[in-house]
Amino acid sequence: MVTALLDPSKPKSFSDYLTLTILTFYVVLYFVIPASIRKWAFLGIYAVSRMAYNGGLGFLLYQQSVHKALTRWAEQTMVFSKPGPSASSFKKWSYSVIKRELSAxxxxxxxxxxxxxxxxxxxxxxxxxxxxLMSDFTSYMLFAFCCASIPENQSLTLHIGRWIAGISLFIFNLWVKLDAHRVVKDYAWYWGDFFFLEDLELCFDGVFELVPHPMYSVGYAGYYGISLMAAKTNIKNNIRVYSSSLLN
Structure with missing residues (x-):
């Protein structure tokens, strides 16, 4: 997903450009909004993205699994059906856009x-x-940057060790995701079994020999690594200062 999105040699669809535009907007927002509210803004963006992932995608998968809701929506709207000569111009345009998007x-x-x-x-x-997913990860990284600090009275050895550990966890996270995708492929990665069944024989080697569900366990090691590199911040004090600024 990340490679296909960021590699300029890979073909891009409209959704790829939309995703890149939103991620670019996040980065621009980081430099534009005042530092006093920056971390709270990105905390909010991350919270919405995380709820969209855990709640939104989960809800859609549940509805598809139990009621075939997404497939029924496609059938009722005929969004994938070629429009006839008498179809509206919007129907013809939307069909062309979706066809080009999925075929890209x-x-x-x-x-x-x-x-x-x-x-x-x-x-x-x-x-x-x-x-x-890209919104979730990017907003978390920017939130961590907002909270980044150099702890007082921290020795150089501890400071370097913290960064080495953080970078190591981040690289480990990348390996886990890439190796897990190598094993399960796009079908399982994107929950294809909620939509249709496919006869596959998977060989759960690599990272799956380490843990049974790496994408939802050690696959989040990068988040801890980013937090380590950002170092700690006094959340209670920040809440107190932020509340005081609002009252004043």
Missing amino acids: KMGPDYDFESVPIEYNTWLLYRRVVDLI
């Missing part, structure tokens, strides 16, 4: 009009997942 990064064997509706619905859902 697919191979030559993909035929938008002939694949099952469940498959196209899953591809569309993946775009939403990518946007939320």
Whole structure:
């Protein structure tokens, strides 16, 4: 996901450009908003992104699993059906946009009009997942930057050790995600079994020999690494100062 998004040699879809635009907006926002409210702004953005991930995506997957809600929505709206000559201009335009969006990064064997509706619905859902996950991770990093400090009376050895540990955890996180994706592929990575079943034989080697569910356990090691590099901050004091500034 990150490689496809940031590698200029990889084909890009509209959702990729939208995601990059939103992430760029976060970075610009970091430098624009006042330092006194910067950390609270990014804490809010991260909280919304995390709720969208845990709550929003979870809700959509539950509805799809129990009620086939996303597939039924696609059937009722005929969003993947080629419009006829009498269709409205908006219907023709939206069909063209969605077809171009889903076909942008697919191979030559993909035929938008002939694949099952469940498959196209899953591809569309993946775009939403990518946007939320990248927003979640980027907003957390910027929130950590806002809170970054150099603790007083910390020895040089401890300071260097903290950064080495933080960078190591971040690199370990990258390896976990990449190796987990190598094993489960896009189908399991994006919860494809909620949309359709596929006959696969997975060999759970690599990081799966370390822990059974690496993406949701050691896969968050990078967050701890970022926090280590940012060092600690006095949250209680920050809340007191921020509250006083609002009252004054």
